[in-house]
Amino acid sequence: MSNVHYQEKFQDRHNGPSAAQTDEMLKFLGVASLDELIEQTVPAQIRRKAMNLPTALSEVAYLEKVAQIAEKNKVFKSYIGQGYYDVVLPGVIQRNVFENPGWYTQYTPYQAEIAQGRLQALLNFQTVVSDFTGLEIANASLLDEATAAAEAMFMLYSARKNKNANVFLVSPNIFPQTLDVLLTRATPFGVELRIADVNEANLADDVFAVFVQYPAADGTVSDYKNLAEAAHAKNITVCVAADLMSLALLTPPGEWGADVVVGNSQRFGVPMGFGGPHAAFFATKDTYKRNIPGRIIGVTTDSNGEYALRMALQTREQHIRRDKASSNICTAQALLAIMASFYAVYHGPQGIKNIASRIHDLTKLADKAIQALGYEQANKTYFDTLRFHVGAELSGLKSEALNNELNFFYGEGTVGISIDETTTFEDIKTIVKVFAKIKGKSQDEVDLDDFVNELGTSIPEELVRTSDYLTHPIFNSYHSEHEMLRYIKSLEAKDLSLCHSMIPLGSCTMKLNATTEMVPVTWARFGGLHPFAPVDQTSGYMQLINELNDWLCEITGFAKMSFQPNSGAQGEYAGLMVIDAYHKSRGEGHRDICLIPASAHGTNPASASMAGLKVVVVKTDDKGNIDVEDLRAKAVEHAANLNALMVTYPSTHGVFEETIIEICNIIHENGGQVYMDGANMNAQVGLTSPGFIGADVCHLNLHKTFCIPHGGGGPGMGPIGVAAHLVPFLPNHKVVAISGEEGITAVSAAPFGSASILLISHAYIAMMGANGLTDATKIAILNANYIKARLENHYPVLYAGANGRCAHEMILDCRAFKNVGVEVADIAKRLMDYGFHAPTVSFPVAGTLMVEPTESESKPELDRFCDALIAIRQEIAAVEAGDVEKDNNVLKNAPHTAAVVSGDDWDRPYSRQTAAYPLPYLREAKFWPSVGRVNDSQGDRMLICSCPPIEAYA
Known part of the structure; x- marks a missing residue:
């Protein structure tokens, strides 16, 4: 017989057992076939019909398809800024960390003895953050800058001295996406966001903390020392969102009085990736070490008295404290924090200062050259961002910039330009040429060389950094590639990953992260795109996201997905906020009771608490199943105020409970919605679905069921799927509209969360x-x-x-x-x-x-x-x-x-x-x-x- 139509199936590479091994295991179990085993395991009443998905592609065919999709993305030179900047990712880090399964297939370092490598890399990250921010303690990363700011707001609110104060005073000059997320997170706790000038006059008695951006969203660099002193005199704390790269030149916020500093480490060698993943940072005073959200890596000794590392203060975590937890944070962005830490190790303090200084010098060069053409530049002080008043010339300038494949940030009659590490002298010439043309002038009328030797500085003298940073030998020893390679490998060798053996973690689904799924993530046409790029430049991403939306809807039985939540816990929170918006749209905003089984993941009650809900625990029986009669009694008792049930299926203890449809019906009959935790979706795909069972919302851990790797504790992705009646309430975004007017405000900084890693799940399903x-x-x-x-x-x-x-x-x-x-x-x-x-x-x-x-x-x-x-x-x-x-x-x-x-x-x-x-x-x-x-x-x-x-x- 001819093999002309033979095509190797990817599933035979993904699934571990061969046909012969499968038969051996079935024989051991005493069943004749896989289908017989499934009939014994999955209740007949929840079994679904076959899924309607495109024919599976081979690995070669998929890479050809995704290359065509990538070509639809137009990667223009980005000067948009707003928290996202192009970078130079050192090849030694790209090849040996970002593209290396020895780093990206590791699990969260709960078992410290076989995780010393990533623990050291994360300790390095904490050291980088503490050194640059000037604060005593930093965590091992958070999801993104906007959610880190929200975590800071809640921490400072919980720890406030004046318990009657409920106002978070926010500067209007912060990134819009951060304000959007702050709005979302403030509402359930009754925190009032007061957007006003942050000056002494506005430090009223009802204010518990102030929040500023440094440098500000428009690029200005301000001295907040007096503000911090005045705030502290009134027991008001100070939270700062800072640009990590700028702190190589600017006085650290910790030195002028900040209590918390948050931000994004993306500039330290992590591609933009249309919004993520990137590791946010969170630094604070030692006073708050038991309040700080997220994971902390700490130093201790081992049983032999030797230096050792582990995750410290785990009693703060939501799995232990549940609805009393300070945060629902579970997955962070460990792999990206590790990359950022290696970037700092590779460049060292002088290298980082050289990069920051070069960015600043090129910004000053652009400032002087464009002003010489007759434009007014608004920022008297700045690090990397200029703001030109262009008035009626805005439309023409935007058109000319696009003709030259440049993206600027456009305001009302203004053009913002943010310079980054990739910007060159030639790039400044191109920018000047664009501005010159609008004035009817030639670029030759401005000779950049005339300005090079008289640039000076735009940083106020009192804000020039004088303190040292990265003084530890780790940051001063590995600047040649050979030494860096050996350092990376020395840490990798200390860690057990899927390269060595199976990682049999219940609820965490440590499966194959196939090479073909991973390859496109590092392509420039996916990595180099700014999340706020014009929509006609992002059609490749839009095709990919739309296809993934359709496929996941078919798999889950839902009407639409939101890809904005970038962790499972954040998906839980987003889903509950969508349910709450639905109730409010029906005039039932009083519904605030959330039923949660005693066996639920710790993130469930923590997320419910964050969403402003009151948790009522439902009993489980002696077989671990939900006690249906206790559920019914509590649903009836709280029917007038029932908001939702949070349920995991199959159950947290690994069983397909026979009563799940009855459970969903009980909740609906009493006015509530069913939120399904998708942590165990790996036992559902193709056999049943949340929508078929009766759930209204479900988050999917794409870093579990759909093959995004765990990365030593992140990245994660937690999109939510919803039934048709909840579609209007899916998260929107302040900068890029992605939902209707009824959509809740954003839950993440980027419109589509950690968009670049959606490629992995897209590849998995397609193949x-x-x-x-x-x-x-x-x-x-x-x-x-x-x-x-x-x-x-x-x-x-x-x-x-x-x-x-x-x-x-x-x-x-x-x-x-x-x-x-x-x-x-x-x-x-x-x-x-x-x-x-x-x-x-x-x-x-x-x-x-x-x-x-x-x-x-x-x-x-x-x-x-x-x-x-x-x-x-x-x-x-x-x-x-x-x-x-x-x-x-x-x-x-x-x-x-x-x-x-x-x-x-x-x-x-x-x-x-x-x-x-x-x-x-x-x-x-x-x-x-x-x-x-x-x-x-x-x-x-x-x-x-x-x-x-x-x-x-x-």
């Missing part, structure tokens, strides 16, 4: 097609049930469905081991010796492990993982039998580093081989944890959140 996606879901369920069957005689499996099957994940009960002193954390640490990242620890049930294998893992990898857990169970049995010491054994001493195992002294009551090579496969593929068990409590007592002196490394 899998309807059948491939459905098969992936079936294999995910098969892999989970195979692990369950292999392990349930060794570890009790807490919950299962009606036929004894789990969905795509399961919970292993380890609580009984506490009777002999073995904690679930001991199992997690010992798994590192076997070369594995632990499953999710103590969530949703304390003392358990939640396992999710995903469809991308082959049977040999599943067996390797099961063999490791079974071997650990035998080690626990030895403790139970009294054969080994209770407090001195392989579990309690895990993980074992190479330094310990190969050291001269060995006084442990087990062999070195037992410590390091407990199973034969480890002889061929051993991953060594770089530190012993970290001391969390010491680190929280002695919090160090920036790079310590070099002596600490000795």
